[in-house]
Amino acid sequence: MVNKSDEELIVLVRRQNTAALKELYRRYERRIFNFILKYCGRRQLSQDLLQRTFERVWFGAHLFAADKGSFKGWVFTIALNLTRNEMSRKYYRYHHQDLSEVDEQEVSFPSANIHTPETAVIQQERKALIARALGLLKPHLREIIILKHYQQLKFREIAEILDVPEGTLKARFQKAIADLKVLLNAEDF
Amino acid sequence: MSHIPQHQLIDFHYGELNAAESREVREHLANCEACRADLAALETIGKTLYTLEDSSPPANGFEQLMNRIPTSEMISAPQIGRLQVAPYFLLLIAIIFSASIIGIFHQNIAALSYFEWFHQFAVVDKIGSLGFSAILLSSIGVLLTAAIAPVLILEMRQRRNIQRL
Ligand SMILES: [Zn+2]
Numbered sequence A: 001m002v003n004k005s006d007e008e009l010i011v012l013v014r015r016q017n018t019a020a021l022k023e024l025y026r027r028y029e030r031r032i033f034n035f036i037l038k039y040c041g042r043r044q045l046s047q048d049l050l051q052r053t054f055e056r057v058w059f060g061a062h063l064f065a066a067d068k069g070s071f072k073g074w075v076f077t078i079a080l081n082l083t084r085n086e087m088s089r090k091y092y093r094y095h096h097q098d099l100s101e102v103d104e105q106e107v108s109f110p111s112a113n114i115h116t117p118e119t120a121v122i123q124q125e126r127k128a129l130i131a132r133a134l135g136l137l138k139p140h141l142r143e144i145i146i147l148k149h150y151q152q153l154k155f156r157e158i159a160e161i162l163d164v165p166e167g168t169l170k171a172r173f174q175k176a177i178a179d180l181k182v183l184l185n186a187e188d189f
Numbered sequence B: 001m002s003h004i005p006q007h008q009l010i011d012f013h014y015g016e017l018n019a020a021e022s023r024e025v026r027e028h029l030a031n032c033e034a035c036r037a038d039l040a041a042l043e044t045i046g047k048t049l050y051t052l053e054d055s056s057p058p059a060n061g062f063e064q065l066m067n068r069i070p071t072s073e074m075i076s077a078p079q080i081g082r083l084q085v086a087p088y089f090l091l092l093i094a095i096i097f098s099a100s101i102i103g104i105f106h107q108n109i110a111a112l113s114y115f116e117w118f119h120q121f122a123v124v125d126k127i128g129s130l131g132f133s134a135i136l137l138s139s140i141g142v143l144l145t146a147a148i149a150p151v152l153i154l155e156m157r158q159r160r161n162i163q164r165l
Helices: A006-014 A018-040 A043-059 A071-087 A090-094 A118-136 A139-150 A155-162 A166-186 B006-013 B019-031 B033-050 B061-068 B072-076 B082-111 B113-118 B122-164
Strands: none
Touching (some): A006 A018, A006 A043, A006 A071, A018 A043, A018 A071, A018 A139, A018 B061, A043 A071, A043 B061, A071 A155, A118 A139, A139 A166, A155 A166, A166 B006, B006 B033, B019 B033, B113 B122
8 A cells, every 4th residue: 555646545435445544634634634623723623634534535535536636636526615714714714723712622733731841832932922822824825824834835736736727826925924924023023 | 238137036036037037136245335235135034934943733733633534434324414415316217217218118018029038038928028127128228327327436436525524
């Protein structure tokens, strides 16, 4: 299984091969999890959405068309759509990424405790501020920052996932960077 | 001298330019302080963003996933639903259709010349033209079903998967 390409594995998943699903899960679990986590800032929700993404990979394996793109693009598209749907719900719109209100267990980084050395505390605060700035970005800009900067995807790959022309994508990325500069300066960086 | 457009600087920063384009940008940067400052700003924001590292996904994630996904035995178990019923509905229509054919045409079958040949077997006399027609048509039905069974099974499985999505 380890030697097989993603596209070979998804063909096996189509035939209900769980070993192939396990290998795809191993390859993408960390990337998809962190993509969702940076998008929504909630650990518990990210775990759930990661599972739902792979549930769709399993039941929708026959819907994957190799001639229309890579498995990587497809699995990110599924994760993105699930996360967008979830975040468009009323609750998240009004409580969006307000980390101060979120339970400690829920946030994407461990909270600082009194025994942590001072530098670590500062580091945690910096992380909290960045997570907050990301959360304040408009969703259509945030998803590009995460896919480009954190997931290191090519603009061509992101264009495929978001179904947006590459030129539009680059313009949005510039806007996102400009907004982040403002947000991070406002957060005293 | 015109400056490097922001989108090209971004492509340069993320290594998306080809060798010739990269060289051009590097040459410009060597002589232009303004563009160097733009690139430095991009690098700074990049480093700042990286402060937020990746987290580890939950342990036993795959096991949790398998608990949500039924195994193949469960998938092949019969389920009642609008889509699942469709093939059985087709089967019912086929049975009614065959019965009607037998009802209407069994006398004609009895009149066919080859039917005479079957009279050498005592059983044909016992079951009569009605029984003979039934056996004949159901044999054809079984053969046809056996021939298209793989297609039907695949179809039913896919319908079930789509419905679960
Ligand atoms: Zn310049």
